[in-house]
Amino acid sequence: MNSFALLFLVLGLGLIGWLTGRARAGRLIRAAPKRSHSRPGQHAAYVAMWTALPALLFLTVWSAISPALVRDAVLETPAAASLPSFGFQRDSILGEARMLADNPEAGAFNEEARAIAPVYGAAERRYSWIGSAATILLAFAGFAFAYSRVTPTFRARTRVERTVMLVxxxxxxxxxxxxxxIFVSLLIESARFFAVVPITDFLFGTHWSPQVISSTDPGESLGAVPLFWGTFFIGAVIAMIVAIPFGLMSAIYLTQYAAPRVRRWMKPILEVLAGVPTVVYGYFAALTVAPAIRDFAVMLGFQYASSESALAAGLVMGVMIIPFVSSMADDSIAAVPTAMRDGSFAMGATRSETIRRVLIPASLPGVVAGMLLAVSRAIGETMIVVMAASGAATITLNPFESATTVTKQIVDLLTGEAEFDSPKTLAAFALGLTLFVITFLLNIVALRVVKKYREAYE
Amino acid sequence: MQKRIRRRYAAERRFKFMGLAAVVLSAGFLAFLLVTMLSNGLAGFSRTEVALPIDFPAAKLDVTAKQLQNRGADLALAGAGLDEVVDKAATAAFGEQGIDIISDRAWTEVREALKSDPTLLSRKARIDVPVSQDVQNALDGGGKPAMRAIVSGMQAKGLFSNKFDFGFLTSADSTDPTNVGIWGALKGSLFTMLVTLLIAFPIGVLSAVYLEEYAPRNRWTDLIEVSINNLAAVPSIIFGLLGLAVFLSFLNLPRSASLVGGLTLALMIMPVIVIASRNAIKAVPPSIRDAALGVGASKVQVIFHHVLPLALPGILTGTIIGMARALGETAPLLMIGMRAFIAQPPEGLTDPATVLPVQIFLWSDQVSRGFVERTSAAIIVLLVFLLAMNALAIYLRNRFETRW
Incomplete structure (x- = not known):
């Protein structure tokens, strides 16, 4: 019996347990209403819980360990004695045997697999039978135990509620x-990477070309500084040059100048910008923005303008970030008490003077935190740079040249045909760890800024 | 004095204008994006067809009208060499280049036409079949000059027609842009979202209940809070790395499967659901809890009978927004191998699958001109889904939200 059918069977038994438990409790409580402690529904939940939970727990554990048990059983049979004693070859033969046992029509590379397939099938059936029987037995045992405890004085509620709380x-x-x-898996893979490549080479090396990794000195072509620079340049410089003025000014306009009706319509419209999937932005950047920017650069006289320029990716990313900056700024400007604004007006300041001299300084912590979160969002953004930025790692200040980012390289490294243990794939995890740590720190700093510097008005 | 005031007022106007410009430009960018996608994509929903005259009696197809109504009709027609008949008809009708004019799947259209009307077998007929990508390019003013000449000649005779392409909504990926469809990706998205919802929703809501209603304030619950808030801000690609390291290489789950994609996305949107649910639960006034406790309800009864039903609109709104985010997500799914070329819609949760955003990404990499329109058309479908989900969320919020 496969585990899905078993799962539904156990859930069905649980439902039956619920119904019978409820019926019994209802009968007993009606007979002795004064002495009862719990409601029939609570008794029912208690019975259902005992029927389903232990069986489900067992099913989970069993489905995790039974493949290994089947494997060991197959290896102990005489048919498996001829297999290579260890390593990949044996694993691949066993894998094929399992496939054949499930589906006899499938083809196989190794002839040995065809020989053990029946053995494998038999072992699988035997263990699946044991597992099903044990699950069902456990369900019935749980049911019997709980059903026998249903009496008016039994405190089912306390027990059910304790379980609920545990869940x-x-x-x-x-x-x-x-x-x-996340942290542990990134750390383990990165540790394996740093066992091969010295951490200083990775963090401070300025040459990145993972296509050719020399076996004697793998660190030489895995220096990540160009990636860090590209990420910073695209995400924290170009994107922010777009997002901060636009986001801040639209927040100011919508909170301070716009008529309520305009505000009611424009705010959701701007928020749509954040809801558009990033793959759409990436497509747009690659298809429309990047060629336009290259033509513009050629017009300006840059001969070698790239069609995968840093500017194209950064601009589109900036547009995507506008709503983040704007909604954070919106919130923190709205939190400034009106008394301060009115005071400024009363002194004869114009609206713009009030905004620049009073509102912005008062809401600065929130605005700054919003910007930090926006930066953290921008440097973690993947699809726009995967589709619009280039793979060539260069350190450049020219926005018309190509630049690459950490996220783009992670995708490029992991979508090749590489095996899991090469320095190339492991490098992706080291890059991921760096990205995780940096965004983590940015978030912590942003929260601290808000907490520490926010003035408590009122 | 007057001069100074004038200067200050001018600055005021400039500032206000800058604000207005920022809003208008941002909205303008959105409009530009949508218009670009729409103008590119609407063509992707239609296809050009050419009227192909076929003389069935002369072709001597070895099938009977009766066979065409049986279930083995497809096999019988393929065995009778229908594809060759169609190719010959094309050569006869359009000259040497005939085979290049009709699409490779033209004969399947003829097959469907025969199946729906078996009487065609006994007469001459004109059947509309899709044109090849070369012709499509030529019609759009590109492609090879020789083909352009042929096509303009045929266009003058009025042989081409434009029809809505149902194949785009019902078939899966293909290497030929005239044949591609999004159904495979859509089904993959559906499976993935199902797994995501089944995992993220219960766990998210239950942990929100614990944090709001039970959690004592101590170092442990602070740790839970900090990790939830940080998880919400972790870049999505990191979740892809997690899925790769934990689900694929540690737990040995199948690659490219919607099960793994769903699990990965569930971890990603769980914090969104937790935060939204906590806010919704927090908004239920304490008087409701006190009243229920006052008439003798237990804590669990208070929560499940009173607090959760009242908080449900808010929880659902947050869940839908999280699901919309998961539906548009691409990067983590690339990491777990959902970028393979998959020409068959998935049948189950463990089959290799792809999802709509990844399909868009895959098509955007194709050089063929026809894929530009198809990509934009797929983007329109994705945006329609997202819009519908967000509209539902807004509706739920406005309809059921109670202000206390």
Whole structure:
């Protein structure tokens, strides 16, 4: 029986447990209404819980360990004695045997696989049978145990609620688990990378060409400084030159000048800019913006203007970031008390003087934090640079030349045909770790800025 | 004095104008983007067809009208050499270049026409078949000069017609831009979103309930909060690396499968759902909880009978916005191998699949002119889906949100 069918069977048994538990509890409570502690629904939940949870838990564990058990069982049979004793070859033969056992029509590279396939199939069936039987037994045992405990005085509610709370706690721990597993997996792969390539070569080397990695000195062609520069140049310079003035000025206009009706319409329209998928921006940048910028550069007299210029990617990225800057600025300007604004007006200042001298300084922490978050967003942005920026790692100040970024290189490194253990693929994880740490720090700093420097008005 | 005031007022006007310009330019950029996509993409939904005269009795197809109504009709027609018949008809009708004028899948159109009307077998007929990419290019004013000459001659005779291309919505990826469709990618997206929703929604809501209603304030819950807030700001590509390292190389789940894509995206949007749900739960006034506790409800009853139903519109709004973000996401899915060329729509969660944004990315890399229109058409489909989801979120918020 496959695990999906089993899953539904267990859930069905749980439902039956719920119904019978409820019926029994209802009957008993009606017979002795004074002495009852919990509601019938709570007894029912208790029975259903005992029926389904242990069985599901077992099913999860079993589906994780049973492939290994099947493998060991196959290896112990005489048919497997002729297999190569260790390593990749044996694994690939076993893999094919499993495929053949599931689907006898499939072709196989290794003749040995065809010989063990029936053995493999038999072992798989045996273990699947054991697993199904144990799951169902566990479900019935749980049901019997819980059903026998349903009495009017039994405190089902306390137990059910304690379980619910446990489930809630586990759900919220998954967030930590995700963060932790991101960090750990990046760290492990990066550690393997830095065992081959010295960390100083990676962080301070200025030559990046992962296509040819010399086996004697792999660090020589894996210096990431050009990538860091390209990321900084595109994400933190060009994109921000677009996003900060536009975002800030539109926030100011919409909060201070625009009629409420205009504001009600324009604010969601600007927010649509953030909702457009990045792949659409990337396509737009590559198809429309980049050629236009190259023509413009040629007109200005740059002979070798690239059609994958840093400017094209940066400009489009900047437009994408406008709503982030604008909504953060909007919030922090709105948080400045009206009394300060009115005071400034009363002194005879014009609106623009009030905004520049009073509102902006008062809301500066929020605005700065918004900018930091925008930078962190921009340097982590992938699709626009993958589609519009180039793969050539150069250090340049000329926006019409090509530049590459960390995210673009991660995608390029991992989408080749490379095996998982080469320095090339591992380099992607080292780049990922760097990116993770930098965006993490930017976020922490942004939150600190808001917390520390925000003036508490009122 | 007057001069100074004039100067200050001029500065005021300049400043106001700059603000207006920023808003107008930003909105203008959005409009420009949408107009570019629309003007490129609408052509992608249609295809040019050419009227191809076929003399079926003369072709002597070895099939009977009865066979055409059976289930084996496709096989019978392929066996009878229908593709050669169509090629010959094209050569007869359009000269030497005939085969290059009609698309490679022209004969499948003829097959469908025969199946829907078996009487065609006994007479001459003109059937509209799709044209090849070369002809399409020539019609758009590009392509080879020789082809352009032929095409303009045929155009003068009025042989071409423009039709809505249903194949684009029902078929999967292909190497020929006249044949491609988005159904495969759409189905992959659907499967992926299903996994994402099933994982992210319950876990996200439950952890929000824990953090808002149960969590004591201590170092552990602070840690949970910090990690949720940071996860929301982690670049999406990092989640792709996580999926690659954990789901593919550690847990050995199948590559390119929508299951893995869904799991990866679920981790990505979980923080969005948690944050939205927490805000929605926080907005339920304490008086509701106090009243329920006052009449003897237990904590769990208060939460599941009163707080969650009241917070549900807010939770759903946040979930839909998170799902919209997952639907448009590309980068993490590239990392876990969903960029393979897949000509078959996936049948299950573990089949190799691709999703709509990745399909757009794959097509955008193609050099053939025909893919530009197809890419923009796929973008329009994606944007329509996103727009619908966001509209639903706004509707839910406006319709069901209670102001306390």
């Amino acid at each position: 809630l706690l586990i759900a919220s721990l998954i967030a930590i688990l995700t963060t932790l597993s």
